[in-house]
Amino acid sequence: MSEAFVLSPEFNPAGTATGVRPLASAGRGERGVIVKVTGHSGAAEAVVAEELERRLLEMGFVEGASIEVLHEGLFGRDPIAVRVDDTRVALRRREAGAISVKFDGR
Amino acid sequence: MTPDSGAAAPSVASPLADTARIALVGNPNSGKTALFNALTGSRQKVANYAGVTVERKEGVLTAPSGRQIRVLDLPGTYSLRARSPDEAVTRDAVLGKLAGEDAPQALVCVADATNLRLVLRLALELKQVGRPFVLALNMFDIAQRQGLRIDVERLSTEIGAPIVTTVATRKRGLPELLDKVEALVDRQTLTADNAWHEPSPAEIRAAHAEAQRIFKACVKPPERPDTVTGKIDGVLLHPVAGLVILLGLLFVMFQAVFTWATPAMDGIDAGFAALIELTNASLPKGLLTSFIADGLIAGVGSVLVFLPQILILFFFILLLEDSGYMARAAFLMDKIMGGAGLHGRAFIPLLSSFACAIPGIMSTRVIDNRQDRLTTILVAPLMTCSARIPVYTLIIGAFIPQQTVWGVLSLQGLVMFGLYASGIISALLVSFVIRRIFWRGAVEPFMMELPTYRWPEPRNVLMNLWTRARIFMSRAGRIILPLMVLVWVLSTFPYPPEGATGPAIDYSIAGRIGQFLAPLMAPIGFNWQMTVALIPGMAAREVAVAVLGTVYAVGGEDGETGALSTLLKNQWSLASALSFLAWYVFAPQCLPTLGVVKRETNSWVWPTIMFVYMVSLAYIAAFITYHVAVALGAG
Numbered sequence: 001m002s003e004a005f006v007l008s009p010e011f012n013p014a015g016t017a018t019g020v021r022p023l024a025s026a027g028r029g030e031r032g033v034i035v036k037v038t039g040h041s042g043a044a045e046a047v048v049a050e051e052l053e054r055r056l057l058e059m060g061f062v063e064g065a066s067i068e069v070l071h072e073g074l075f076g077r078d079p080i081a082v083r084v085d086d087t088r089v090a091l092r093r094r095e096a097g098a099i100s101v102k103f104d105g106r
Numbered sequence: 107m108t109p110d111s112g113a114a115a116p117s118v119a120s121p122l123a124d125t126a127r128i129a130l131v132g133n134p135n136s137g138k139t140a141l142f143n144a145l146t147g148s149r150q151k152v153a154n155y156a157g158v159t160v161e162r163k164e165g166v167l168t169a170p171s172g173r174q175i176r177v178l179d180l181p182g183t184y185s186l187r188a189r190s191p192d193e194a195v196t197r198d199a200v201l202g203k204l205a206g207e208d209a210p211q212a213l214v215c216v217a218d219a220t221n222l223r224l225v226l227r228l229a230l231e232l233k234q235v236g237r238p239f240v241l242a243l244n245m246f247d248i249a250q251r252q253g254l255r256i257d258v259e260r261l262s263t264e265i266g267a268p269i270v271t272t273v274a275t276r277k278r279g280l281p282e283l284l285d286k287v288e289a290l291v292d293r294q295t296l297t298a299d300n301a302w303h304e305p306s307p308a309e310i311r312a313a314h315a316e317a318q319r320i321f322k323a324c325v326k327p328p329e330r331p332d333t334v335t336g337k338i339d340g341v342l343l344h345p346v347a348g349l350v351i352l353l354g355l356l357f358v359m360f361q362a363v364f365t366w367a368t369p370a371m372d373g374i375d376a377g378f379a380a381l382i383e384l385t386n387a388s389l390p391k392g393l394l395t396s397f398i399a400d401g402l403i404a405g406v407g408s409v410l411v412f413l414p415q416i417l418i419l420f421f422f423i424l425l426l427e428d429s430g431y432m433a434r435a436a437f438l439m440d441k442i443m444g445g446a447g448l449h450g451r452a453f454i455p456l457l458s459s460f461a462c463a464i465p466g467i468m469s470t471r472v473i474d475n476r477q478d479r480l481t482t483i484l485v486a487p488l489m490t491c492s493a494r495i496p497v498y499t500l501i502i503g504a505f506i507p508q509q510t511v512w513g514v515l516s517l518q519g520l521v522m523f524g525l526y527a528s529g530i531i532s533a534l535l536v537s538f539v540i541r542r543i544f545w546r547g548a549v550e551p552f553m554m555e556l557p558t559y560r561w562p563e564p565r566n567v568l569m570n571l572w573t574r575a576r577i578f579m580s581r582a583g584r585i586i587l588p589l590m591v592l593v594w595v596l597s598t599f600p601y602p603p604e605g606a607t608g609p610a611i612d613y614s615i616a617g618r619i620g621q622f623l624a625p626l627m628a629p630i631g632f633n634w635q636m637t638v639a640l641i642p643g644m645a646a647r648e649v650a651v652a653v654l655g656t657v658y659a660v661g662g663e664d665g666e667t668g669a670l671s672t673l674l675k676n677q678w679s680l681a682s683a684l685s686f687l688a689w690y691v692f693a694p695q696c697l698p699t700l701g702v703v704k705r706e707t708n709s710w711v712w713p714t715i716m717f718v719y720m721v722s723l724a725y726i727a728a729f730i731t732y733h734v735a736v737a738l739g740a741g
Contacts, residue, residue, distance in 0.1 A: 039307075043549070050307060052551060057310040058184045059553055060224055070336075074345035075441040079450075081343060081556055085223060088335070088556035090437040092444075095551045 019103050023067065023082070023096040031068040032103035034084075037061050041097040052098060059091075060084040061099055125174040126291045127208055129199055131232065132216035133225050134182035135430070135557035137244040141216055141274035142179040143569045152577055160195045160471065161577075169284045178210060184224055186231045187304050190474035200235055201300065212290040213239035214283065219249035219256065219271070220332070220558065222325060226317035227310075229265050234302040238290040239267050242283055246271040253329030261324040275563045335430075335558045342434055352438050356457070359422045363415050363461055364492070370414035378407030396598060397591075405590030405645075406583070412462050413575065415492055419461045420574045421567070423454065428562035433554050440552055446534035447541025449473055450552050452482040456533065459489035463699045465578055467706055475550035481540050483706065484716055487699050488533035488692065490526045493647040497690055498525055500651050504671040505683040521687075528691050532723070589697045593645040597653075611653070616641040630689070630725060631682040631732035640695065647695045681735035688731040692724035 020035055024042075037056050039049025047055070061067075061084055070088065071081040079092040132138040143150075146165025153162050163179040180199050181192035188194035195204065202209025215232055217225040222243075232239050243249070243256065262269040268286045272279035305313065342348050382399045389395040426432045432454065440450030448456075451473050459466030466486045473479040502518050509517040593616070602613040611617045620638030627637045635654070643650030654670060674683070694700060700713040707713075735741065 047551060053307045054185075054187065054305070054310055055189070055551060055553060057307060057314060058187075058224075058227075059555070060314075062311060062314045071339060071343040071437075072345060073438065073441050074349060075445075077345075079437060079440050079552060081339070081437060086331075087221065087223060088339075089553065090433065090440075090556055091553045092440070092551070094549070095553060 020100055021103065023069075023080075023099040023101050024093040026069045026080070026096075026101065026103065027077075028069050028072050030103050031066070032101040034061060034063055034065045034067055034099055035102050036063060036100040038098050038100075041094050043094040043097065052095065056095070056098060059089050060087050061089075067099075067101055125176055126169075126212070126288070127176045127178070127210045128212045128214060128287055128291070129178040129180050129210035130214050130216055131180050131196060131200060131228070131239075132182060133184055133218065133221075133228065133555075135555065136182065136216045136218040136221075136225065137274050138182060138216040139179060139570070140563060140566050141214075141242065141244055141272065142177060143566055144274045144277050144280060146177055148569075150573065152573055160192050162195075163573075167284075169288055170281055171288060173288060175284070175287070178207075183228070185228060185305075185310075186235070186302060192471065200232065200237065201302065202237070210237070212287050213237055214287065215239050215241045215267070216244050217241060219243040219246045220252060220254060220328070222256075223317065223321055224555075226265070226320055227313050229267065230313050230317060231302060231305075233266055234300070236300050236302075238293065240283065240286045240290065241265055241267050241269045242279075243269060243271045244274055246279070247273045247276070249328075252331060255326040257324040261320065264320045264324065275566065332558055338559050339434070339556070342431070343437065348434070348438050352435055355426075359419070359457075360460070362422065363418050367414035367418055371411050374407065374411045374414070378403060378410070381407075393598075397594065400598075401591050401594035402587070405587050405594075410579075412492065413579070415461045416465055416578055417571065417575055419458060420465070420571055423458070424567045424570050424574070425562050428560065428567060430557040430559045433556050436554060437556065444549075444552075446538045448482060448485075448534075448537050449475065449478040449550055450554075452478065455482050455486055456489055459486040459491060462491050462493065463487040463489065463696070464702050465574075467699065467702050468577075470706070477541075477545045478550050480707065480712060481537050481545070483703055483712065484540065484719070485533040485537045487694060487696065487716070487720065488529050488536065490529040490691070491647070491696075493696070494525075494690055496648040496651050498522060498687065500654075500671060500674070501683050501687055504675045505678075505680055525687060525691055532692065536719070536723075589701065590645050593642050593649075593697075597642045611638065611642075629732075630728040631679070631685040631736075632689075632728075633678070633682065635677075636682070636686060640693075643695050644697050646698070647690070650695070680740040681732050684735050684740070685728040685732035689724045689728040692720055692727050694720040694724075 019032070022042075023034075026032075037053060039051065039053035039056075041052060065085050066083075068083045069080055070083055073079050077093075079090055080096060081088060081090045082096075083089075130138050130142055142163065142165060146167050149167065150163060150165040153164075160181065165177050165179070167175050167177060169175055178199065180196040183193045183196045185193075186197045186200060188197045198204040199207060199210065200213060213232060215225070215229050217229075229239075229241055241262075243258070249256065258269050258271065268290075270279050270283040270286055272283055274280075342351060382403050385399040385403060386395060389398070423432075426435065436450040436453055439453045443450055443452055452470070454472065455466045455470045457466075458469055463486045466489070467483050470479045470482045470486070473482060502521050506518045506521050511517050511520060595615075596619075597611050597614045597616040599614060602610045612621075617638050620641050621634050624632070624634035624637045639650045639653040642653045651670075654674070678686075694717045700717060703713045703716055704710055
């Protein structure tokens with residue numbers, strides 16, 4: 001993954017756990033389970049961290065939800081469309097940086 | 107088609123004066139508006155909420171019991187926590203705190219039966235508010251077709267609210283819904299005190315877990331889940347094919363807006379021209395007649411003439427919205443728009459602005475973030491609106507030879523395309539400058555649900571189209587008419603002196619302003635006639651064509667474009683003509699747009715900024731165009 005994201009330390013709280021990466025780094029077709037949602041996307045957001053966290057939660061990005069990357073945009077493979085449980089949601093990779101996912105089979 | 111038609115009224119327990127108030131709440135794409143249309147039919151009223159620019163949609167229906175019920179359609183939301191002015195209205199209305207509104211006696215929480223997960227959390231929030239509500243499981247036919255099994259009784263117990271299954275588009279379940287609503291209204295009590303507050307992330311997690319538990323307990327997953335949406339998305343969201351299809355769609359839309367609308371627009375134009383002539387012929391010549399004909403009738407005509415285009419444009423937008431494609435378009439465009447500092451949702455407003463910046467600016471309400479919204483408003487008038495077309499056509503027809511370039515392309519068409527392209531490119535550049543220099547850094551999150559694809563319901567599309575058209579007519583009319591009258595006054599008074607030879611407008615205030623400004627416009631190659639034409643052209647861009655006709659005293663009432671075009675060719679240099687075109691790409695030649703910006707932003711600051719930056723750009727662009735053209739020998 002050659003993403004131009006500066007990952008801050010808050011980013012990957014699951015740390016050493018295997019197969020856990022930010023959703024921001026996922027490619028098309030990857031599946032997994034959300035292990036942590038924070039408000040820290042690693043980029044400058046117009047909203048405070050807690051607000052971003054709440055918005056993500058309200059769209060169904062909660063710990064334990066299954067996730068699959070369905071589509072990617074053309075430029076910089078951004079934004080991405082994901083299936084969260086049974087809802088389809090589009091979001092940018094920068095906000096996806098606030099979501100840590102344990103991906104299958106990696 | 108109102109629900110009261112032929113309704114038997116078995117009970118007259120409630121007096122006629124007893125009107126109940128209810129409100130519809132729900133996630134976006136839950137079929138809330140379809141339910142609202144099904145309930146209230148044509149008995150709808152669209153206005154604004156007091157003090158804010160959020161649309162207020164209310165309708166009236168008569169329940170089978172004979173009771174009148176006023177239904178408020180609240181903006182769609184995922185949570186009572188407000189992120190945009192629209193959602194703030196929903197929250198305040200639900201809490202009964204909306205200024206100038208009576209609290210609804212009961213709520214209807216509208217849910218897409220096939221997509222319950224997120225709405226259950228919203229329902230739990232409503233429960234905290236303590237205002238009685240009914241949960242309407244809408245699109246229940248689709249849920250049944252998918253073999254989705256919902257334990258309605260259990261769900262009702264868990265949520266603590268009565269449940270009705272509905273199919274809004276087929277009017278199924280509506281009597282039952284009204285029954286339950288009336289029962290709640292009759293009870294007249296809040297189920298609990300308002301315990302709602304802005305939830306913390308931890309509370310949202312807890313509520314979500316609870317919603318998830320209820321969902322698992324009451325809903326068996328569908329036996330035949332929808333796979334069509336996934337398959338369609340495979341094509342429509344394909345990184346390359348998706349963009350190509352989107353561009354194709356936009357091309358078809360444009361063709362439709364500009365070709366289908368032409369006969370209707372010509373008809374309206376001819377109708378108003380005939381009406382003006384009739385007025386002039388039947389009323390005694392004088393001030394009043396001139397006011398009625400050139401001020402009022404011409405004013406109404408200049409608004410109405412855009413209605414066909416706007417209807418066609420809204421028709422396409424509604425189809426794209428109702429089918430679920432619009433969210434995909436925003437997805438595909440987000441990166442491109444984002445590169446210029448615009449939000450993906452700015453796509454629709456900017457698209458609408460090709461017909462007219464006014465509906466474009468009004469539709470920026472869908473953008474949550476204030477800075478994103480203001481940026482979109484500021485650049486919307488740079489998109490080439492259809493009022494510029496008559497001016498472009500006149501000048502191009504007069505000055506650009508009918509040649510073909512590279513064998514296939516017409517030079518005139520190429521120049522037209524260039525004018526459109528410079529509008530789009532400058533809009534992107536201006537927003538880039540605004541977002542990278544003035545409002546740097548912070549970027550609003552982009553997150554939106556991609557709804558399941560559905561066939562748009564014709565009746566629903568037509569009803570919404572009618573609503574849109576009405577809003578445009580009343581708002582635009584209220585702003586444009588007074589301005590037209592103002593411009594008429596400026597170009598009529600004072601009268602020319604006895605025995606004057608030149609056209610009357612030369613002696614009017616507008617003429618004097620034009621002549622006064624002429625030295626200022628000389629560096630960009632404008633003669634004083636061109637400058638005078640700009641002043642009445644402020645009312646609506648295309649008026650400049652008619653004024654040029656008057657100033658050069660050709661055509662009179664008919665304003666024959668052919669004659670005018672030949673005349674201009676003899677009077678203007680090519681450099682001046684090109685400079686005039688460049689001016690028109692950028693200039694804020696439209697007072698109604700500035701009026702709408704004032705209304706939408708509630709301040710004179712933004713229209714002022716818009717005016718100043720657009721005039722500066724126009725002057726610079728025209729200056730460069732003129733001098734480059736002169737240097738190349740077109741002077």
